Amino acid sequence: MAVGAFADRGADLKLVSIEKRFPGFTAIENLNLTIPAGSFFALLGPSGCGKTTTLRLVAGLEEPTNGRILIGGADVTNQKSFQRPVNTVFQSYALFPHMTVLENVAFGLRRRKIGDPVAKAHEALLLVELDHLAHRKPQQLSGGQQQRVALARAIVNRPALLLLDEPLGALDLKLRRQMQLELKTIQEEVGLTFLHVTHDQEEAMTMADTIAVMNKGRIEQMGEPQQLYELPKTAFVANFLGQSNLFTGPVVGTTSTAIAVDVSGEKIVVPVRRAHRASGQVTIGVRPEKLTLHTQGPIHDAGRNVMGPGRVIDVSFSGVSTQYLVAVPGVKTLVVFAQNVAFGPAVHVGAQVWLSWNIDHGFGLDDDPAEAPRYEADLDTKTIARQRRSSLITELEGA
Amino acid sequence: MAFAAFSTTTTPSTDPVARRRSPVALFLLLPGILYLMLFFLTPLVSLLLTSFQAPREFGDIGQYDYAFRWQNYVEVVTTYWPHIVRSFSYALAATFFALLISYPLAYFIGVKARSWPLLQSLMLVLVIAPFFISFLLRTLAWKQLFSDESFVVQSLKALSLLGPEAHVTGTAFSVIFGLTYNFIPFMTLPLYTTLERLDVRYLEAGNDLYASPFQVFRKVTIPLSMPGIVAGTLLTFIPAAGDYINASRDFLGGTGTQMMGNVIEANFLVLQNYPTAAALSIILMTVILVIVSIYVKRSGTEELL
Structure with a gap:
């Protein structure tokens, strides 16, 4: 899985007995998770359940205390963030304020020395219907537009695995619905593996093929949205999902x-x-x-x-x-x-x-x-x- | 009635313009304007006029008449061009070294030490602490440390790192060292204020987008801390170019390290050659102004790239 090339399709992600301890508390305990290639996987849970930490571990922004992370069969546990074939759409978007929208999108391509970064960046902006704003600065865009730029900046690299960290959290309800549909369409179009972290159960259910409900650093239940809804395994799942x-x-x-x-x-x-x-x-x-x-x-x-x-x-x-x-x-x-x-x-x-x-x-x-119920809805x-x-x-x- | 309604709706639309030109703002600005006229513009004009003065015929030393003697400038440049060049190269070198030392320091205090506020404030105090002692005293202390009999110089000589006849004081090294040392706080503080607000999520995003730590630093951290770099370098470069303490023979300098400040001082206070001192001051100001405006403009556009 060389970083220098485009991934031709999504790769599977495997987390093997991952544990993450911070001074004073354990964010994740013994997490085992396999996400099949090309799927839209949602990690659902309340704030502080360890879902964002899981995502950061996969992105390489945190190091696990124990356990291994495999992407497409290759062990990436010891790889640094910039060496992993993974891109993230951050919750805050984290668009570089000193660059234009186009340069933001081309950033990853330039770092990997992929040919014709500007044309590819334009292509990605066309996909999110923002090519006409390519020369603006991110702060001149609305929240929804920034979100789409963040998405374009990630997918333009054709990562084997795309991580979404509550990217729709800051949007209003109507825009969120629209973006959910767009995200789903893009995922199907490009065939990448999406790992979506969210606390919005409706968002997880409409978008994901598979949902893992997380609570207190553990996965409570995993399955298709319908299965999770109709047959919850724990009181937490029963109350968190509807x-x-x-x-x-x-x-x-x-x-x-x-x-x-x-x-x-x-x-x-x-x-x-x-x-x-x-x-x-x-x-x-x-x-x-x-x-x-x-x-x-x-x-x-x-x-x-x-x-x-x-x-x-x-x-x-x-x-x-x-x-x-x-x-x-x-x-x-x-x-x-x-x-x-x-x-x-x-x-x-x-x-x-x-x-x-x-x-x-x-x-x-x-x-x-x-x-006692571990979680109050x-x-x-x-x-x-x-x-x-x-x-x-x-x-x-x-x- | 309709006309009356119409007129009442049109008057407010012209109102904001009128209000913007209201004399109140001008009135409030008046003390400031007067102050600047009196204490900035007047001395500047006076300085400019002095720089064109000619020596009084059959007059004593230090007696000059108003004239338009532009030759003053030619004489000043031909006589003192080594000092002019030296001033700006020393200032440039000092700014460069101060940036080199201050950036990691400010980065550590502003970014790395964020989770330890106590360490952060302690280090800031340490950066500011030298201000509690007069800068003349501190420079004199360095002169002691660099003097020929000092432990530092003796040890360097014992180790054959310095020749037996070599000196440290009075060299370009000691002057640049003094300038760097004295202006480090002015570089560190503005850098700290920008880096303290640096959102590390941008750095994470850079890492996530295949940029190595060095590339993240070059492409994200540096451009985002540009305001601090510009402020710090200006706060160092401008006073350093006009500094006359460090390069003075009484402190770290020697005969071969005189800067414009020393020449101006000598001409004004010792030789009483006011037109030369004034012309040198005007040249110093103009060159700084040109360099700074080019620099600010360049750094502003670089930020866009």
Whole structure:
């Protein structure tokens, strides 16, 4: 993997028992990861989970305490950053302020003494539709344009592996969506391996082929976006990737196809193939959009789990769907997303409701329920305020 | 009514222009302008006039009349051209060595020592500390250290690194050394202020884009620290070119190391040859002005490359 030549296609990346310790804390512990060539891989996690450190280790900007890094089969652990066939799109873009956009893009080509750097830089700028601004200085561009220049500056080198460090973080939502699509298109066009680090779960899900959810220096779960969403393995994944209603209880019955869990007297059934554990104290869950609201106690159906009655404590309308918070006595507050197929909310605050879901939609986690949740989903202020209110209401009702 | 509405909308549009020309700004600038007129422009004009003065007929030494004796300049250049050349070469050499010493020092304090603020402030104090002692005393101390009987010179002679008849004081080396030593803080501080703000992410980006540490330094660090380099070199070069302490015979210089400052001093204070001193001053100022403006312009465009 000579630095002097273009990579004709993406290379695979292999991290072998990587460990990174900083004075006072361990950023990454025993990380093993293989990213196949040509894939769009997302490393997803909250801030401080070690994802950026992982990326910096791959880029060569940090040295691992232990472990090896292989790119395209070649060990690059002892190579310096400038010797690795890797380019990074930095979170801050880090465009050289003393150079024009064109010179920024041509920088890597010039260092590698690749012929005709200016023409190639123009080509890369055309790809990101910014060739008309080639002679401007980076600080004269908008955030979105700078982001595209940073991308052009990296891909123009045709690295075997392209690292993206939350490059869309500084952009507003609309521009971010647009850039996500562009990035994905470019990745498919040039066939490079992309390693994308982000804390935005939606971004990871729309763009990546494979997502690894990282928490506290470890990979919690890795897989295709859909698999991760539908069958999370840990409470952290269940809450970080979308929202989940989680219940904990002992397994009270097992058949060859399903397990039954006692949740405050209600028997909740989860298919065995969707449960990571089948005995003892387990945590099971269901996604809010899989729940159905009933205003009357539903007729018992073997194919559905039923919970209730509970009381609706909050209704919030968000266009496509409505979010209901339902307090079920003995169980914590449940979140329900209902599509707005009819006008207006189906029920109002204070209404008595039952909840049901297809037993095939439930999932069982691998976590030890005794273990305190390692991560609190970071909710928006509105949700927090709502939770405060609901806890206050239950407190008042109890008094 | 419509006209009234129209007129009220048009008047504010002319207002900003009027406000920009408001006499308040001029009034506030007045003390400054007066100060500059009195203490900068007047002496400058007086200096220029003096430089063209002619000796008074049958007058005493130091008596001159206003004239337009441009020959003063010709005489000054033909007599003192070695001093003029020497001044600028010494100043250039001192600036070069000061930059060579100060850049790594400023880089260490401003970039490498960022994670140890205590070390950073300690080193800054050490850079500034010499200012607490008069610069004349410090230069005299160097004269002692470089004197023929000093331990330094004796040891060098014992090691045959210096010939038995050689001196250190009074040589070009000691003058350039003194200039470099005295102006290092003026070089270090502006360099430090730019390097302290240097975003190391640019350096990482350079590394990521296949630039070796040396190339990163040349292509990223140097251009980004250009403001500090320009400020530091100017703060060193300009006063060094006019310096008369280091090159003085009482300090580190000798007869063969006299700079323009020494000649001006001698002409003005000893020989009372005011027109020559004035003409030399004007030449010194003009040459510095030309060099500096070319330099600033060049460094500004280099930054763009």
